[in-house]
Amino acid sequence: MDHEHDQPGTWRRRIGHPRELWPRETEDLHPWLIENLDALGGCLGIGRLEFTGREVLMGEQWTHTGQDGVDRVVGGLRLDLSARDRRGQVVVVEAQFGPADHKHLGQLVTYAHAGQAAVAVWVVVDADPLFYTEHLTALAELNEIFSGRRQFLVAALTLESEPRATEVPLGALRPQLRRIDLVTGGTAQ
Template sequence: MTVPSPPQEFKLIDIREVWPGEAKDFTPWLADNLEALSDHLVIGELELDSTEVEVPGGRRLDILAKDADGRNWAVENQYGEADHDHLTRALSYAVGLECRAVIVVAESHRDEFVAVADEWNRYSEAYGSDGIRLFLVAIEAGRIGDSVPGFRFRLVAGPNEWKSVTATGPRPPSDADRDREVAQREFWTGLQKVMSSRGDLFKASTAGRGASYVAIVSKGPFCFQFWVRMNSCRVQLRIESGDGEQNDELYNSIASDRETIHNALDAKLVWENNPKVRSCRIYRVPEGACGWRSSADERDAGYVVLSDAMHRFHETFMPYIEKLV
């Protein structure tokens, strides 16, 4: 009888092996991958609003995000151990920007800060939905065996409604989490059926819990995606080569023909090339597009709208991509 090997541990490594610098590498990556943070902490959808947000006093908030209800979340990052300056600044940003919550991400958090966060959240919860919740989150980099470096987020302190069952385990999904998961699965399954009836462009399997986007086809650094929200969905071309200068070149090459593309699609697109984010995006939200919370009737019609929009999007951009890859 073969004895199975014991599971290998996640061994911690220096975070700089994954992101050499906090401001130059980690913060832009996190801004571009907020779903990683929200999925690890099971806090619901977060969508990037902006980075390096100016606040009173000449300071700048690392990341401003919005949740599924459109409320602001402040995210402040720091390598090493979180200090008084970052904690107090993050709280002041959250007050000034009328945030629903603030997340302080660091490699570690002092015991006294955890105590402060617990006390803050106790008072915050007394104010109900008007209170500002405070999350202290540890970012850890590591390897499993000889794997490439990976990462994980760990909730160190948070409000009762998000607290972990154990020191390292996530909180169990709530009824709202389960309802969202079911609705999102139904959304992707329904959209995939409509897309599949028109060809093999949609190659992704049914999405799992918390999936806010699905990549349908990729070619080199280019990836076509659906990005769903509660009541809408966008079709998107994402450019991510791993090199900022190359991203700029690819993006600018396509953007130079922007008006021709708009005429071909008979629509105005959103063109995003934020130097603080490590990818570029070109997208639109088609009129009549449905979201995962839309009614069944709205989804039936919305799937057709999204399928038509993605096929036109793909057909319009592929000639440009073929020349660049």
């Protein structure tokens, strides 16, 4: 647990590691995101979101016969969450425990295409979410290319307390969603 001094010697903000609240991505974090889709939509400025699926299988699949002679279905992509915005447009959500990485950026772009999404959201969950400038710049460029057809958005999800004059107990930690500005890398207001 980290503490941030907002005013020297006076106010403290406790920063916890998100795995304290969500130890596992699929079993713990995804259900929280589903329950808080409206908060995510509000943070990103896209409004109310309606949940439509979790661990959604999409993309090309085929049958492969293994060395044991057994046919298995292989391929396909597994999207973390899908939703619809107030206009009924598809929103895909790729969540990951941070820092941001190339794998999840690639998955986000691929899911956006395969799901024919109007909005693709990358949620990075960490005590101090880090984003490569190159990732954010690539998404900003994709927003220019797909203007009016698809929008890429990024949010950081942390676990922290409000500033207090006294020691902050673990139970006082609350999830905080913040939109990340693709140009500056800072928190968008």
